[in-house]
Amino acid sequence: MIKKRQIILGINWEQNSTAALMIDGRIVGCCSEERFSRIKNDERYPKNSIDWLLRTYNVKACEIDFACFISKVWTPTYALIRHYTSFAIEDYLKEQKEIWYPRLYKNKKNISILKIFENKIDTKQFPGNKFWKKNIKKFFGKNDHTSNTQIEKIGQNLRKEVLKIHLGIDAKNVRFIDHSSGHIYYSFLSSDKLKKGLAISVDAFGDFINYKAVILNKINKKVFSKEVTKGSNFIIARLYRYVTLILGLKPNEHEYKVMGMAPYSKEIYFKKILGKFLKLQDVKGLNFINVGEYKDLYFHIKKILDGQRFDAISGGLQAYTEHLMIKWVKNLIKKTKTYNLCLSGGVAMNVKNNLCLSEISKVKNVFVPPSPDDSSQAMGACYVQFIEVNKKKIPKALTSPYLGYCINDVKVDKIIKNLKTIDYKIIDSNINKVSAKLLSKNMVIARCVGRAEFGARSLGNRSILSNPSNNDIKKIINEKIKNRDFWMPFASSVIDNYAKKYFELNGNLENYFYMTNCVQTRPEYRKKLEAAIHPYDFTCRPQVVTKKNNSEYYSLIKNFGSITNTFAVLNTSFNLHGFPLVNNEKDAIKVFKRTKLDGLILGKYLVVKK
Numbered sequence: 001m002i003k004k005r006q007i008i009l010g011i012n013w014e015q016n017s018t019a020a021l022m023i024d025g026r027i028v029g030c031c032s033e034e035r036f037s038r039i040k041n042d043e044r045y046p047k048n049s050i051d052w053l054l055r056t057y058n059v060k061a062c063e064i065d066f067a068c069f070i071s072k073v074w075t076p077t078y079a080l081i082r083h084y085t086s087f088a089i090e091d092y093l094k095e096q097k098e099i100w101y102p103r104l105y106k107n108k109k110n111i112s113i114l115k116i117f118e119n120k121i122d123t124k125q126f127p128g129n130k131f132w133k134k135n136i137k138k139f140f141g142k143n144d145h146t147s148n149t150q151i152e153k154i155g156q157n158l159r160k161e162v163l164k165i166h167l168g169i170d171a172k173n174v175r176f177i178d179h180s181s182g183h184i185y186y187s188f189l190s191s192d193k194l195k196k197g198l199a200i201s202v203d204a205f206g207d208f209i210n211y212k213a214v215i216l217n218k219i220n221k222k223v224f225s226k227e228v229t230k231g232s233n234f235i236i237a238r239l240y241r242y243v244t245l246i247l248g249l250k251p252n253e254h255e256y257k258v259m260g261m262a263p264y265s266k267e268i269y270f271k272k273i274l275g276k277f278l279k280l281q282d283v284k285g286l287n288f289i290n291v292g293e294y295k296d297l298y299f300h301i302k303k304i305l306d307g308q309r310f311d312a313i314s315g316g317l318q319a320y321t322e323h324l325m326i327k328w329v330k331n332l333i334k335k336t337k338t339y340n341l342c343l344s345g346g347v348a349m350n351v352k353n354n355l356c357l358s359e360i361s362k363v364k365n366v367f368v369p370p371s372p373d374d375s376s377q378a379m380g381a382c383y384v385q386f387i388e389v390n391k392k393k394i395p396k397a398l399t400s401p402y403l404g405y406c407i408n409d410v411k412v413d414k415i416i417k418n419l420k421t422i423d424y425k426i427i428d429s430n431i432n433k434v435s436a437k438l439l440s441k442n443m444v445i446a447r448c449v450g451r452a453e454f455g456a457r458s459l460g461n462r463s464i465l466s467n468p469s470n471n472d473i474k475k476i477i478n479e480k481i482k483n484r485d486f487w488m489p490f491a492s493s494v495i496d497n498y499a500k501k502y503f504e505l506n507g508n509l510e511n512y513f514y515m516t517n518c519v520q521t522r523p524e525y526r527k528k529l530e531a532a533i534h535p536y537d538f539t540c541r542p543q544v545v546t547k548k549n550n551s552e553y554y555s556l557i558k559n560f561g562s563i564t565n566t567f568a569v570l571n572t573s574f575n576l577h578g579f580p581l582v583n584n585e586k587d588a589i590k591v592f593k594r595t596k597l598d599g600l601i602l603g604k605y606l607v608v609k610k
Contacts, residue, residue, distance in 0.1 A: 074155035179206025182380025203345035265315025273316030365507030371455025404452030
């Protein structure tokens with residue numbers, strides 16, 4: 001008799017909607033909808049991702065034991081108007097001025113978001129026009145700013161309906177997972193090394209909790225938890241969102257640009273702004289406390305930052321983030337005597353803050369899993385549900401970030417066959433050696449091989465690579481290929497034997513597998529890596545590559561090192577500015593042809609422009 005597989009489908013349906021599939025306790029696949037739709041941060045129901053997972057792993061809908069949505073409380077209004085993908089900066093400003101200001105300052109409670117943004121309503125998205133029009137009448141009246149209880153009920157019922165239409169899954173097999181719990185368990189259980197950890201979730205909003213700390217232990221093949229603290233008034237994530245908007249950038253997407261600008265500002269310039277931020281919130285014991293009074297954060301911040309320099313604002317906000325987080329984490333460590341940290345939530349995307357936490361006395365490890373923001377919550381939902389239905393049994397750790405679409409050799413062969421040899425040189429042997437030689441000559445080469453990495457960071461399989469020792473290469477990549485902001489630093493991939501030589505690493509090597517931690521570079525090796533480190537503070541966001549986690553990429557970097565004596569490459573994401581990472585063969589060849597890339601590793605071939 002064939003043993004039945006336990007199958008859990010995890011779904012994050014919001015900003016950067018994502019689906020994950022867990023079979024017998026192992027995450028076998030995870031992919032964001034944006035990779036298939038080609039719409040950055042696509043927040044529509046991840047139908048394409050779900051279909052791809054079930055097709056790839058030969059799973060029928062009737063075999064799914066549990067379908068788990070992250071977040072018990074979910075507002076369908078934003079999914080309907082596609083808040084994250086269809087909103088421009090002007091729309092975010094309009095939202096503040098025409099919705100939140102009247103509600104908070106003029107007590108006008110009956111303002112409808114759907115009415116204000118009627119032109120943004122997308123009824124054509126799955127399950128289609130008829131479904132959405134019916135539910136607009138059913139769920140949304142003149143006032144879509146309903147009570148929390150109503151929002152929870154509406155959001156859960158609507159998601160059950162959509163899943164029923166798509167896969168025929170009965171409501172009794174649908175679960176809704178607490179938002180912060182998804183973050184907490186993902187951050188700890190995805191680690192292959194940690195047996196005990198202080199798991200910390202910090203974000204903007206999720207089931208009315210935006211900071212939480214839990215001690216987790218793996219004992220006798222089971223996982224045990226003890227909550228330390230939680231609360232709902234943590235300010236940093238929302239502060240970053242509004243500062244991003246005030247600086248004329250797109251919130252919920254361009255916060256990383258504010259972080260990248262911060263090191264350029266000297267303390268003498270941001271000190272005054274830091275003082276203003278310090279009057280908003282502080283840490284008392286294990287909790288965050290408000291020390292100032294204001295009706296609304298956006299309008300208050302806009303007022304106190306009026307006339308201040310953009311770089312000083314960025315520097316002040318980063319300093320304030322580090323101040324709050326260091327103080328809070330120190331208190332947590334003192335209370336719990338736990339020195340392994342696991343970070344998740346949107347604030348965990350702040351790699352410089354992660355570095356500061358790793359430098360706290362007594363901290364042994366700061367582990368941040370791939371893309372600890374909400375996109376990974378599809379996996380978090382799977383982990384939480386597995387534990388609940390398997391009597392706290394420990395699921396498998398996340399040993400690889402390569403969880404997405406796999407390049408198809410047959411499709412690649414067809415693309416290569418159709419390329420004109422007058423324009424391209426096709427190489428099909430010793431790919432890594434030849435590519436390394438081209439990189440040593442300062443060529444820029446994209447790599448699209450094997451399975452796509454999950455998340456926001458390119459980890460070699462969907463990457464653009466170049467010589468990290470050539471500082472001039474940054475301008476070439478920025479202007480001829482990526483069209484990205486000049487002040488943003490690039491990252492580096494380095495093979496494990498040289499990681500500790502080039503960088504000051506803290507704790508387990510797995511802390512640096514996913515480009516989620518920042519490190520100090522050793523002065524004597526900065527010239528070797530100057531194009532792949534921050535030009536002002538000389539920090540780096542490295543990816544440590546081992547033979548085990550990516551043997552072919554390891555081979556390429558090693559070959560490059562044998563030529564240049566630099567066992568690292570500059571690594572940036574393989575995409576056009578404003579678009580997701582390339583997903584498949586078609587995406588890769590399209591971007592290759594449209595840009596000034598010199599070469600493309602596509603599957604088993606190297607294509608070089610003549």
